[in-house]
Amino acid sequence: MNKIKKSKIKTSFRLYSKNKSDLQSSVFDLISGDRETKQTKGLAYVFSLYPDFLLKFLEIKSVQSQIEKTIEREYDSKEIYKIEVSAEKMTKSKKRADIVLKIHFKKKHSLAIIIEAKSIKSGNINNIGEQISFYMKNGEIEDLKNIPIIGLILTKYKHNISQVINLEWSFIINFILSFCKKKPEHKILKDYFNFITNIDNDMIFFEKEVLSIPAGRSFSKVEKHDIYDCPNNKNYSYKKPLYVTFRKTKSVMEFLYKIEEIIVLNPTDENEIIALNNSTLSTGIKNRILNYINEPSYNKQEGIEKRFYVLSKEKIELSQKPKPAGHIQKHTYFSLTDILTKKVLIPESQK
Template sequence: MKTTFRLYNRLHSSIFDLIDGNGETQQTKGLALVLSKCEVVLKAFFKLGSIKDKVGEIEWAIVDETLINAELTSTTSGKQFRADIVIRLYAGGKPYKMIMIEAKSLNKNTSVETASAQIENYLQPNTFKEFGAFNAENIYGFTLTKYPTYVAARQIGTIVWNDVIKLFYHMDKSKNELLNDYFQFITKINGAMYFYEKEVFSIPTADWSNEAINKFHVYECPNSGRYQIKQKPLYLTFRKSGGGEMEKLYKIEEIIILSFSKDYQTFLEDNRYSETTRQRVRNYVDYMQQNNNWGEVLPSDEKQVLVLSEQTIDLPHKPKPRLNNSFRAYYKLSDLLNWEKKILDQNPKEEA
């Protein structure tokens, strides 16, 4: 007999729809629940490269207890703190390893500096009495964010939501109903919103920026305000100054959140990024300085650095908006590939 649970009048529901809070809270609490109930998922989670590079290989044979908290709270000096996810591993009844995760919604970007500063504060002695039993060298903090970033601190790292989704996608969910329900919940495969819900993001660019894109396949912009790429598109296209013609579609290979003045040199030595990626960013920085767009002191504000694929799709009919201006907007892929649509409606699908 088949039995189906439905919350209210929804066609697809699961235990995760019962969690109080907004989408970000539900995603975080749901992840903690899955990790606590599914040992195979927990072990696979610790094998994610971003975690393993910091924490090292876990000797699961000696781990005899795991304690996972969602929204662990602490009050210190009259201030209340809340850690999104805390995972404590014990071996032989003694503290072994501990990681704390500050999670942000997979559907929006955020300031990594803010999240990292929050973690550093949480990892200070006496902020959480629960951490006191662990040796400082066995305590690690992670941001869980939409895009990868660079964090120089030895015991703080970054996990990317997309890596978690890919991990769960490749696991056998047919025999794990809880994992399957969570995967469906965070990707909304059975709902109205998709993780990759946007097709082409159109960005206005100056001549020097177009030159850099064509030469180095790198584009950067502030990681704040209207400049943020809030929903990951399938393709990017750039509107040239003047009429706003769009000549090519680019796939995004990497989105890196970087503060050049603080993290650039360390980024160049980070072998987690390919030599090709690092060389492209290096060439871009050299170009910006040689053309006096940047001075000797690199920018201190947080940037979104987009490394683009060298494989592009040409738009020989060069579509353009009816009136070009500084808007950043999403277009349908079918509209841009339609040779008969050389002039696009001024009202794009959604302005960023």
């Protein structure tokens, strides 16, 4: 009997919707639901498919620290013999928890991590803290009764919600990218990376290269503390940039700032300030935010959540003093190449 020779034919898979498709579709395009649902279901799937990736996730500093605090001893992955990964797990009140990790240790005890996520594109968290706290109530998820539960939120920006782990999608994206470089054989994990970022190169995730904001009367505080803040609402729904610049007199831009952190908190909420102080952010960043909001002239609005952009102190001087073509009142976006090489800039939206 003749053996079937291994074919050298190259194949491709494209999933069409409304007569359009990506150049290369993946298994993640087959998942039902909206973008947010697909992202979390996909993450649960790669957790279950690659145990080494899941164990590496549990070694993330803030995650491991919370595990050790909960089990009251040093974490050792060798003690784990089984992890159940569930997506969209139904709760007692008929809600669905995004991802549930039920971790079984050899010493006959268990631990659960409930992950609630919001879309990479979404800055609106809609009381995600209350939502995950509700899921963590004893008995809300039937098979998690009487076992310790850790809450984790995964959002576009870093939030300081007490009693839960706070991670950004950008951190997870770079975590996946770093892991894929070490484990290139994990091709479905790389497919997931491409799926959630829509990019296929080795760069830090961002949506736009340069965000340009009109400099207001409070710009002196930005220069003093290298921090910019704005309300965390749809009127200030900036796409996540790599750099930010400010338009001053006659719309001239003088410096380009690299963004170190984007943090969302309510500066009038004492619990959130406590959570900020207890967070894994560097002491320098914490102090800069606190000094910024404690300025006598800072406008603290009761109950208003703010988004803080922590800027690098090593700013890039724009020697050609570029400005946009035409009059622009609101924020806009420019390419990095244009802002570094041209004097008159055309916004990305007009190209």
